[in-house]
Amino acid sequence: MKITNQMEISFLSIPENESFARVAVSAFAVQLNPTLDVLADIKTAVSEAVTNAIVHGYCDCMGMVKIEAILKDNGMLRLVVSDEGCGIENVEEAMQPFFTSQPEKERSGMGFSVMQTFMDQVEVMSEPGKGTRVTMEKKILAG
């Protein structure tokens, strides 16, 4: 499949950038003419991945969060959200519904489940001490 468009942004891990990330990615995805529901799905998944980078990856520090987006000529949107934060010890466990390392902060452990439900495919690569890279794909049928 041919790449038809590509973009990359990175921003400081402050909570204000969660809405910035949602808006930026949906403005990029809109060129595929998605339905409003599909756009909402993408925004939600981006919000989860970016929030995780901010609250878990850079838990007690600041760092840069990066989003890469690629559009292919078959209507596939690929998003990669990455951080150079603390990383995840056990990815399989982290992806279980309701698993959270921050119950005291009222986290519900649903972020990865939301990403998996709202996107077609989610892949997580992580190395403790190095960072985390979440790759998500969704086929966008023009609405």
Added chain:
Amino acid sequence: MQMEKQNQTLIVYLDGELDHCSAQSIRRLLDGCIKDGEIKNMVLDMQELTFMDSSGIGVILGRYKQIKDKGGRMMVRNMNRQVERVFRLSGMNQIIETM
């Protein structure tokens, strides 16, 4: 965020986006209200809530527990499709009544 008191019930009109960024101030506001001895029940009206992610689940569940501990009821109404999908996915629809 507007609020309206009807006897023992507080109606909260959530607006804007409920994410990790806005969660803290919404949490603080709601907790302040729940401390009010007269308030027993809470209705979350989501007509003007345009977006919610898993951070919102945490906020709602946390307030639900407090209301339940007071022997009250929590209800939600007027969710848009995006908010409702997140709400259902978390299973909250099985413990919190929708009006």
